[in-house]
Amino acid sequence: MACPYFYPMAPHMEGGGAATAMMPLGGLWTGTCRALPGAPWQPGDAILRHLCNLGYARENCRRFPPGDGPDAVRFTVLAAGPASLRLYYVAERDHHPFAHGPLEYSSASGSLIEPPESENLARQAAAYAESYLRRTEWGGPGA
Helix, strand or coil: CECCCEEEEEECCCCCCHHHHCCCCCCCEEEEECCCCCCCECCCHHHHHHHHCCCCCCCCCCCCCCCCCCCEEEEEEEEECCCEEEEEEEEEECCEEEEEEEEEEECCCCEECCCCCCHHHHHHHHHHHHHHHHHCCCCCCCC
16 A cells, blocks of 8 residues: 555665565555655655555655545556556555556556556556566566
């Protein structure tokens, strides 16, 4: 359940293996906080690991904006094949569904086929797909 304001940019150097595969984005990611429009911020490792990558940062992160928006996003793979991944996302607020829907990631283009309006959600979905592909037959060595 990544923070909805987290924009993942690259897998974290120590982000591989079974220990991080259960992270919400399928691994530990570096990236920027986009909670304050027009003021992206690069959080340190402790904040990245415990707030950005794990979500539910409301009342724990000084940058988390007030309001009724979601506080976490989760993803799952509905179907996987050599050409694409069918994903499903659920944005949550206080551990309850806030928004949800299907997404499809093209392995050939390395992007979502019909990206959602939210750039953060689109990048998080792509990061999740990239993590999944690194660990599976569809994107691993020999694929």
